[in-house]
Amino acid sequence: xxxxxxxxxxxxxxxxxEYTWWMVQCFMFLLTFIFMFTxxxxxxxxxxxxxxxxxxxxxxxxxxxxxxxxxxVMASESVYRMRNYEGFFIFMILVLLILLFCTFSVxxxxxxxxxxxxxxxxxxxxxxxxxxxxxxxxxxVYLLFxxxxxxxxxxxxxxxxxxLFGSLYFSLLVNLSGAGSLLYLCLVGAFLVxxxxxxxxxxxxxxxxxxxxxxxxxxxxxxxxxxxxxxLRVFKVLVSSGLGAYxxxxxxxxxxxxxxxxxxxxQTDVKALIAYSSVAxxxxxxxxxxxxxxxxxxxSLTLMIAHGLCSSGLFCLANISYERMGSRSLLVNKGLxxxxxxxxxxxxxxxxxxxxxxxxxxxxxxxxxxxSLVGWSWTSMLALSLLSFFSAAYTLxxxxxxxxxxxxxxxxxxxxxxxxxYLVLFLHWIPLNLLILKSELTMIWL
Numbered sequence: 001x002x003x004x005x006x007x008x009x010x011x012x013x014x015x016x017x018e019y020t021w022w023m024v025q026c027f028m029f030l031l032t033f034i035f036m037f038t039x040x041x042x043x044x045x046x047x048x049x050x051x052x053x054x055x056x057x058x059x060x061x062x063x064x065x066x067x068x069x070x071x072x073v074m075a076s077e078s079v080y081r082m083r084n085y086e087g088f089f090i091f092m093i094l095v096l097l098i099l100l101f102c103t104f105s106v107x108x109x110x111x112x113x114x115x116x117x118x119x120x121x122x123x124x125x126x127x128x129x130x131x132x133x134x135x136x137x138x139x140x141v142y143l144l145f146x147x148x149x150x151x152x153x154x155x156x157x158x159x160x161x162x163x164l165f166g167s168l169y170f171s172l173l174v175n176l177s178g179a180g181s182l183l184y185l186c187l188v189g190a191f192l193v194x195x196x197x198x199x200x201x202x203x204x205x206x207x208x209x210x211x212x213x214x215x216x217x218x219x220x221x222x223x224x225x226x227x228x229x230x231x232l233r234v235f236k237v238l239v240s241s242g243l244g245a246y247x248x249x250x251x252x253x254x255x256x257x258x259x260x261x262x263x264x265x266x267q268t269d270v271k272a273l274i275a276y277s278s279v280a281x282x283x284x285x286x287x288x289x290x291x292x293x294x295x296x297x298x299x300s301l302t303l304m305i306a307h308g309l310c311s312s313g314l315f316c317l318a319n320i321s322y323e324r325m326g327s328r329s330l331l332v333n334k335g336l337x338x339x340x341x342x343x344x345x346x347x348x349x350x351x352x353x354x355x356x357x358x359x360x361x362x363x364x365x366x367x368x369x370x371x372s373l374v375g376w377s378w379t380s381m382l383a384l385s386l387l388s389f390f391s392a393a394y395t396l397x398x399x400x401x402x403x404x405x406x407x408x409x410x411x412x413x414x415x416x417x418x419x420x421x422y423l424v425l426f427l428h429w430i431p432l433n434l435l436i437l438k439s440e441l442t443m444i445w446l
Contacts, residue, residue, distance in 0.1 A: 157186035194227030198256020208275035213319035257283030261390035299368030313428030335407035
C-alpha cells in the first residue's frame, strides 16, 4: 500500500511542469491497473504497511477512487484548453486522490477520521476555484459547515473508544453493548451527514450545482461513499448499542428517498436533478445498512460502487451538454438527439443504469437491498415500491426532456462530441455492466 502512496506523492512535481497534463493522467491509469491486480480478496487486512492495509471493503472503494479521479482529469479537458490554472487543478485532483486512498486504506480509527476530514479541503478548492457561478462561495460554506459540525462529535467518540479499548486498530474494536445513545449518535452522526441522509442533505445539491465537472464527479463518485464506508467500519462496534434507533434511520431514509424523488420530478436544472437522485440512492443504501443483515451489508457496498460509476457518468453527460449549450436548464437542453445522436445513446445507457435496468450492477445491489428491507419489515414494501417507481419516473423525465422535443435554435453551432468524451462515458459504463459478472467481490465477501 505504501508503494502506491509514494508513487502518487512522486507524481506531484509533474503537475507543475509544462505540457504534462496527459502524462499525469497516463501515470494515474498505470497505478490504477497496478492496484487492480493486487490480490486482496479476503476479509482480513492484507498488504499491511506501517499504518495502511486493505481488505475487500477498502479494495472496491480505493479502485473506485482511482478510476473516478483518472476520468475527472479526462473530463476536465476544458480547464487545460483554457489554461485555467491547469497545473494547480491537476495538483488538487492528485491531493484528493492521495487523501481518499489514505482514508480507505488506513487501519486506524483516528487516521480514518483525519483523512476523512482532510478530503474536504481539496474538494472545497475545486468548488471555489473552478466553479461556475458566484453562489459557489455559499455552496462551499454549506459543504464545510455541515460536514465539520457533524464530525466534531465523531472525534470525541473516537477518543472515547481509544480510552475504552486502549487501541484504535479496526480489528481490535469489539462489540460495545453497553454504550449510551450519546456515543452512538457521536459515532454515527458524521457519516449520516456525509452520505447524506434525508434532512441533512441540503449541502449536496448546492455543492453539485456550483462545482465544476470534476468536483461533481468526485463528490458523487467517492465522497458520498465515505459515509457508507465509515458506517460499515463502525457498525462492528455499535452492532447492539443502537438497536432501538435502527427503525428511525430506516424510516427517515425510505420516506426521504420517496420525497426526494418527488423533488427530482420538478427540477429544471439537469445537475440538480442528478444530485437529488444521489440522495434518493444513498437513502436506499442507508436503509439496507441499518437492517444489519448480510444482504443489506453486501447490497449497500455494491450500490455504493455502482452509484459512484453511474452518477459520475451522468454528471459527465450534463457537462458535455453544458459545454455545447452554455446552460444546464432543461428548457434549453431540449432535442439534443437531433444534433448529438450518438450522445443520445450514452444518455440512454447511463439513464437506464440509473434506474437499475439489467445487466447493470445497480440491479444486483437494489435487489439485495430490497430483500434486506422487506425481510426486516414487510411494511417497508410501500415506501420501497413508491421509491423504485418514482426513481424510474424522474430518470425517464431527465432522458425524454433532454433528448426529445423542439430544439433550441441557438444550439446549432455544435459538434457531435469528441472521442475523449465518448471514451470517458465508455469507461464509466463498461465496469458498471461487466462487474455483475464478477459480483462475488462485493456480494459473497463476508
